[in-house]
Amino acid sequence: MPAVTTMPALDPQESAARRRAWWPARRTVLAYGLLAPAFAAVVFLIAYPLYLALAVSFREGRTMNLARLDRLPVGWGNYARVFDDPALWSAFARSAVYVGGAIVPAFVIGLLLALLLNRVFPGRRWLRSVMMLPWAVPGVVVSIAFLWLFDGSYGVVNSLLRRVGVLDEGIAWFARQDTAMLAVVVPTVWKAFPFFALTALAAMQAIPLALYEAARIDGAGALAQHRYVTWPGIRGPMLLALILNALWALKELDIVYVTTGGGPAGATETLALRIYFEAFQYFRLGSASALGLMLMVLCAVLVLLALPRLRQRFF
Amino acid sequence: MLDLASRRAQFVFGSIATAIGFFLFFPLFWMISTSFKPEAEVFRRIPSPLPIAPTIQNYVGALTRSELPIYLQNSLVTAGLGALLTTVLAVCAAYSFAKFAYRGRTALMLLMISAQMFPFAVLLITLYPLMDAAGLLNTRIGLIISYIVFALPSGTYMLYSYFINIPTEVIEAARADGASELRILTVIVLPLSIPGLVTVGLYAFMWAWNDLLYSLTLITDPSLRTVGPGLLLSYLGESRNDWGGAMASSLIASLPVVVAFALVQRFFIQGLTAGAVKS
Numbered sequence: 015m016p017a018v019t020t021m022p023a024l025d026p027q028e029s030a031a032r033r034r035a036w037w038p039a040r041r042t043v044l045a046y047g048l049l050a051p052a053f054a055a056v057v058f059l060i061a062y063p064l065y066l067a068l069a070v071s072f073r074e075g076r077t078m079n080l081a082r083l084d085r086l087p088v089g090w091g092n093y094a095r096v097f098d099d100p101a102l103w104s105a106f107a108r109s110a111v112y113v114g115g116a117i118v119p120a121f122v123i124g125l126l127l128a129l130l131l132n133r134v135f136p137g138r139r140w141l142r143s144v145m146m147l148p149w150a151v152p153g154v155v156v157s158i159a160f161l162w163l164f165d166g167s168y169g170v171v172n173s174l175l176r177r178v179g180v181l182d183e184g185i186a187w188f189a190r191q192d193t194a195m196l197a198v199v200v201p202t203v204w205k206a207f208p209f210f211a212l213t214a215l216a217a218m219q220a221i222p223l224a225l226y227e228a229a230r231i232d233g234a235g236a237l238a239q240h241r242y243v244t245w246p247g248i249r250g251p252m253l254l255a256l257i258l259n260a261l262w263a264l265k266e267l268d269i270v271y272v273t274t275g276g277g278p279a280g281a282t283e284t285l286a287l288r289i290y291f292e293a294f295q296y297f298r299l300g301s302a303s304a305l306g307l308m309l310m311v312l313c314a315v316l317v318l319l320a321l322p323r324l325r326q327r328f329f
Numbered sequence: 330m331l332d333l334a335s336r337r338a339q340f341v342f343g344s345i346a347t348a349i350g351f352f353l354f355f356p357l358f359w360m361i362s363t364s365f366k367p368e369a370e371v372f373r374r375i376p377s378p379l380p381i382a383p384t385i386q387n388y389v390g391a392l393t394r395s396e397l398p399i400y401l402q403n404s405l406v407t408a409g410l411g412a413l414l415t416t417v418l419a420v421c422a423a424y425s426f427a428k429f430a431y432r433g434r435t436a437l438m439l440l441m442i443s444a445q446m447f448p449f450a451v452l453l454i455t456l457y458p459l460m461d462a463a464g465l466l467n468t469r470i471g472l473i474i475s476y477i478v479f480a481l482p483s484g485t486y487m488l489y490s491y492f493i494n495i496p497t498e499v500i501e502a503a504r505a506d507g508a509s510e511l512r513i514l515t516v517i518v519l520p521l522s523i524p525g526l527v528t529v530g531l532y533a534f535m536w537a538w539n540d541l542l543y544s545l546t547l548i549t550d551p552s553l554r555t556v557g558p559g560l561l562l563s564y565l566g567e568s569r570n571d572w573g574g575a576m577a578s579s580l581i582a583s584l585p586v587v588v589a590f591a592l593v594q595r596f597f598i599q600g601l602t603a604g605a606v607k608s
Contacts, residue, residue, distance in 0.1 A: 041429060041510070042429070042431045044425075044429070044510050045425045045429035045431050045434075046425070046431070048421040048422065048424055048425035048429075049421065049422050049425040049426075049437065051417075051418050051421055051422075052418040052419065052421060052422035052441070052481060052485065053422070053437070053441075055418055055474075055477045055478070055481060056440075056441065056444050056481070058459075058474075059452065059456065059474070059475065059477060059478040060444050060447055060452060060478060062455075062459065063452045063453075063454070063455040063456045063459060064447065064451075064452070064455075066455035066458075066459065067451060067452075067454055067455045070454075070455060080458045080459070080461075080462050123349060123352070126345055126349060127349050127353075130342065130345065130346050130349070143591070143594045145353060146590065146594065147357065147587065147590075148353070148356075150535060150586050150587065150590040151539075151583050151586065151587070152538065152539040152541070152556070152557060152582065152583060152586065153539060153541060153557075154539075154541050154556075154557045154560050154561055154579075154582075155560070155579040155580075155582060155583050156356075158560060158561075158564060158565070158575055158576075158579050159356050159359070159360050159576070159579065160356065161565070162359070162360075162363065162572050162575065162576065163356060163359060165572070167372075168371065168372050168373065168374070168376065168572075170359055170376055173374070173375055173376055177375075204352070204353075204356065236338065261446065264448075265448040265449065265450065267449075267450055267541075267542055268541045268542065268557075271541070271542075272541070272561055272565065286448065286450050289450050289451060289454070290450050290453075290542075293453070293454040293457070294457070294546060299454060299455070299458070302454045303451075303454055303455065306448070306450070306451035306454055307451070309448055309450075309451060310447065310448065310451055313446060313447075313448060314446075317443070317446050
C-alpha cells in the first residue's frame with residue numbers, strides 16, 4: 015500500500031500497542047459482522063415467521079395475504095375455536111399414538127442392534143454405515159417404498175402373511191381405518207431406529223472394558239453385566255436420543271402426508287398434518303397459527319426436558 | 330461386550346440379528362428387486378423374490394420418458410446452492426462464535442442452536458405469505474434461501490467445534506505478522522477445516538435434497554419442481570400403479586444423498602455421537 019511507505023517508521027512495540035488499543039472495537043465489529051448474515055437468515059426464516067404466527071393467531075378470518083391481515087378483527091377466536099373443536103383432541107391423541115408407537119420400537123430395535131454390533135467381527139464398520147441408510151434416504155422415497163411393500167393387491171407383506179397363514183385375504187394397510195396408523199408407524203420406525211442404534215453404539219464403545227472385567231470378577235453373568243455396566247453407561251445418551259426423536263416424530267410430516275394424507279377419514283391425521291392442512295388446504299392462517307403455537311409449546315416442553323442433557327452436549 | 334458362550338444365548342441373538350437384519354434390509358432389497366422387474370412380474374399375486382426376466386426398462390423409462398431428469402436438475406441446483414449458502418453463513422457465524430469474545434455471544438449461540446427446534450410446518454404457515462410478499466414464491470431463489478433453515482444451526486455448531494480446536498497461537502502468530510482477520514480466516518483457518526466444511530456442505534445438501542414440504546408449498550410451477558414433490562406427484566396420482574417405475578425413480582433420486590452420506594459418514598457419525606461419548 016502506498017500510504018505505508020510515506021508514513022514515518024514507527025517503533026514496532028509502539029505500533030503494536032496502538033493497534034491493540036483500537037482492536038477491541040474493530041474486532042467486535044468484525045465479530046458481529048461475521049454473525050450478521052446467519053443472524054439475518056434466522057430472523058427472516060425463523061424469528062419473523064414465528065412472530066407473525068403469533069400475531070396472525072389473534073386475527074380472525076381467512077386470508078393468505080399479509081397486507082390484508084390488518085383489516086381482520088383482533089380476538090381470541092382462533093384459540094376458542096381450536097379448543098372447542100373435538101377434532102383437535104383426537105389429533106392430539108393420534109400424535110401421541112404416532113410418536114409413542116414409532117419411538118418405542120425404534121428405541122428397542124436400535125438398542126438391540128447396537129448390542130449386536132458392539133463386538134469385533136469382519137464387516138462391522140461397513141454394517142455400521144449401511145445401517146444408517148434409512149436415516150439418510152428421503153422421506154418421500156421411504157414412503158413410496160412402504161406403500162408398495164404394504165400394497166393391498168400386490169404388496170409383498172400381504173403375500174408373505176398369506177403364505178404363513180396369518181391372512182386369508184390381502185389387507186389394504188394404508189387404506190383401512192384400523193390398520194392405517196400401524197402402516198404409517200412402520201416406515202417411521204424404519205427411518206428412526208438407526209439414530210438410536212448409532213447413539214447406543216457410540217455410548218457402549220465409550221464404556222471402559224475394565225468395568226466389564228471387574229463385573230465378571232465379581233461374578234456377574236452376561237445379563238447382569240448389561241444391567242449394571244452397559245445400561246448405566248448408555249442411559250443418558252439414549253434418553254437424549256429418545257427426546258430428540260420424539261421431537262422429530264412430533265413434527266414429522268413427510269411420511270404421513272405421502273402415504274395416507276391423514277386418511278382414511280382422518281385416522282392418521284396427526285397434529286402436524288392438521289396444521290399443514292389448516293393453512294394450505296383451508297387457508298385458515300389464523301387457526302393454523304394458533305395450532306402451530308400449541309405444537310411448539312409441546313415441543314418446548316420436550317426441549318426443556320432435554321435441556322440439561324443438551325447443555326452437557328453442547329457447552 | 331457380550332458373552333456368547335452358551336448355545337441358548339447364541340440362538341436368541343441369532344434370531345434377533347436375523348429379525349433386525351430382515352427389517353433393515355428387506356425394504357431396500359424389495360425396492361431394488363422391483364425396479365428390475367418387468368410389469369407382468371410386478372403384478373403377481375405371489376411375487377418372486379428376484380426378477381425372473383430382469384430388465385432395465387424401468388430405469389430407462391424414468392430417465393427418458395418421465396419428468397425425473399427435470400426434477401433432478403432442479404433439486405441439484407436448489408439443494409446445491411442452498412448447501413453452499415448454508416456453509417458460507419455457518420462458517421462466518423461459527424468463526425465469530427469460536428474466535429471472538431463479545432457481549433451476548435453465549436446467548437446468541439444458544440439462540441442459533443435452539444433455532445433448530447422449531448417445527449418447519451409451523452414456520453411454513455407464515456413463511457409462505459412472507460415469501461409471497463417478497464416476490465420469492467415460485468422462484469428458485471426463494472427455495473434456496475428457505476433451505477438455509479434446515480442445516481444452519483447444526484452446521485454452525487459443527488464448524489464451531491472445528492474452529493475451537495484450531496490453536497489460538499497459530500492465529501495470534503499470523504495476526505502478529507500483520508495478516509488481516511479475513512486473511513487469517515481464508516488462508517489459515519479454512520484450509521485446516523476442510524473436512525468440517527465438506528461435512529457441513531454435504532449435510533446441508535442432504536437435508537435440502539430430502540425436502541418435501543418446503544418445495545411442495547413454495548413451488549407450484551412444474552418446471553421448477555424438485556424431486557420430493559416430483560416423485561410424489563408422478564407416482565402417487567391417479568396412475569399409482571407403475572411400481573417398477575416408482576422404485577427405479579426412487580432409487581435414482583436417493584443416489585445423490587446416499588453418495589453424499591457415504592462421503593461424510595465417518596465425520597458425521599463422529600459428530601452425531603460426540604455428545605454421547607462425552608456424557
